Amino acid sequence: MRALALIATGLAAFVAMEGISYATHRWVMHGAGMRWHRSHHAPSTTRLEANDVFPVVFSVFGIALFAAASALDNVPLFWAAGGVTLYGAVYLFVHDIYIHHRLPVEVDDRRYLIWVRDSHRIHHTLGGEPYGMLFPVVSAARRSRAAEIEARREERLSSSLDTRSRL
Numbered sequence: 261m262r263a264l265a266l267i268a269t270g271l272a273a274f275v276a277m278e279g280i281s282y283a284t285h286r287w288v289m290h291g292a293g294m295r296w297h298r299s300h301h302a303p304s305t306t307r308l309e310a311n312d313v314f315p316v317v318f319s320v321f322g323i324a325l326f327a328a329a330s331a332l333d334n335v336p337l338f339w340a341a342g343g344v345t346l347y348g349a350v351y352l353f354v355h356d357i358y359i360h361h362r363l364p365v366e367v368d369d370r371r372y373l374i375w376v377r378d379s380h381r382i383h384h385t386l387g388g389e390p391y392g393m394l395f396p397v398v399s400a401a402r403r404s405r406a407a408e409i410e411a412r413r414e415e416r417l418s419s420s421l422d423t424r425s426r427l
């Protein structure tokens with residue numbers, strides 16, 4: 261297989277992973293897996309969340325793909341496994357490091373990152389869409405509803421801080 265076709269295979273696997281991650285988040289993590297995922301939607305009190313079991317489980321699939329690629333001596337499958345793994349790494353960087361600040365790493369704001377962060381915040385504020393991570397699709401109506409709620413929350417927080425500072 262030519263190099264370009266192999267790179268295209270890896271890229272296709274990367275793009276397909278956004279769909280798989282959407283479906284998994286929506287129907288598995290917010291379905292039967294909610295007992296683990298709930299910890300991610302609750303205010304966190306510990307460094308690790310029960311939700312962290314998910315990436316461990318997902319990495320088993322990635323490892324299995326690499327193992328299958330090497331057992332079958334299948335080069336395109338190897339590149340597909342690479343695309344899947346790269347998606348996992350980018351997801352970790354965007355979601356856990358940039359959005360939720362789970363590691364003491366400073367990441368500069370970029371237009372794309374801000375868009376993804378603001379979109380993911382809507383999932384946390386309202387529940388429901390967007391379940392996607394790297395290409396979140398949210399209606400304008402949901403965006404403004406979430407913005408209203410967040411603004412009210414912010415107001416309540418600053419007024420309670422005001423009251424406290426006057427005491």
Ligand SMILES: [Zn+2]
Nearest residue numbers: 285290297383
């Ligand atoms: Zn969720």
Ligand SMILES: [Zn+2]
Nearest residue numbers: 300355360380
């Ligand atoms: Zn999150």
